[in-house]
Amino acid sequence: MLERLPADLRHAVNERLLQMPAVAPTDARILGRAYEKQVDVVISRWDRGPELLLSTKTQVSSFGKNLSNRFEEAYGDAGNLRSRYPLASVGFFFVQRSTILMGEPDAFERTVDMMRKLRDPLGLNGYTATGMALAEWDDEGRRVRINLDPVPEDVRPEQFMTKMVSQVLTGTPVSQHVKVRSLLERRRIPVREDDGVTEQS
Numbered sequence: 001m002l003e004r005l006p007a008d009l010r011h012a013v014n015e016r017l018l019q020m021p022a023v024a025p026t027d028a029r030i031l032g033r034a035y036e037k038q039v040d041v042v043i044s045r046w047d048r049g050p051e052l053l054l055s056t057k058t059q060v061s062s063f064g065k066n067l068s069n070r071f072e073e074a075y076g077d078a079g080n081l082r083s084r085y086p087l088a089s090v091g092f093f094f095v096q097r098s099t100i101l102m103g104e105p106d107a108f109e110r111t112v113d114m115m116r117k118l119r120d121p122l123g124l125n126g127y128t129a130t131g132m133a134l135a136e137w138d139d140e141g142r143r144v145r146i147n148l149d150p151v152p153e154d155v156r157p158e159q160f161m162t163k164m165v166s167q168v169l170t171g172t173p174v175s176q177h178v179k180v181r182s183l184l185e186r187r188r189i190p191v192r193e194d195d196g197v198t199e200q201s
Contacts, residue, residue, distance in 0.1 A: 032080035039081075043168070048176075051168050052089045053081055058135075060097040063107035070094075071114050078118065078127045089167035091129045092118055093160060098136035098147050108150070115155045128167045131160025 005013060028042040030053060041054035055077060057070060074092050081090045094115060100108045111132065120126025132155050137144045148156055169181055175194035182189045 030081065033083040034080050037077055037080060050085050050088050052164060054091045056093045058095045063100045063104045067107055067110055074118055079125050087171035089128045089164045091160065091164045092127045094132040095135055098134040101150060112152055112155055129160050129163035131155055131157050133157055
C-alpha cells in the first residue's frame with residue numbers, strides 16, 4: 001500500500017503506522033501448535049504467513065546447572081513452532097558469557113553438543129538452524145567483545161544466518177525474494193518479483 005502512495009503522503013502514513021501497536025507490534029508473539037511463543041525476530045507477510053522465526057537466549061552464569069533447562073525449553077519451542085509452520089525457517093541462537101571456558105569447560109562442550117542436537121532441518125522436531133557465540137566483558141560492563149575463536153565452525157553465526165536465509169528461499173518459489181536470491185547467488189536472476197498484489201479493475 002505504501003509504495004503506491006504519493007511520496008509526501010507515504011512518509012506521513014508510514015510514521016503513523018509505526019506508532020500503532022496493532023499494525024507494527026513491538027512484541028513478536030507467534031501462535032504455535034500448542035501455545036503462543038515470544039520470538040525475537042519475525043519475517044512475515046499477510047499472504048505468506050511467517051517465513052522466518054528467530055529466538056535468542058543468553059546465559060551468563062551457573063552454566064552446567066541450568067543448561068538442561070535451556071535445552072528442554074528450546075526443544076519444546078522448536079516443536080511448537082515448526083509443527084504449525086513447517087516451511088518457515090525457525091532458528092535458535094545462544095549467547096554465553098566467555099567465563100564458561102575457564103570455569104566450566106565441560107558445560108561449554110555440552111552447549112556445543114546441545115546446539116547440534118537441537119537441529120532437524122528436514123523434520124518437525126527441531127530447529128532449521130542453531131548458532132552460538134561467546135561474549136566477554138569486564139565487571140563494569142562498559143566494553144563487550146564477541147569471541148568466536150573457541151566456537152566450532154558448524155555452530156558459528158555465519159553458518160546460522162546462511163541456513164536461515166536458505167530455508168526461506170527453499171520454501172518459496174523463485175519469483176519470491178528475487179533480490180535476496182540474486183545477492184546470495186551473486187548473479188542477476190531474470191525473474192520478476194511477485195509481490196502478491198493483484199490489480200483490481
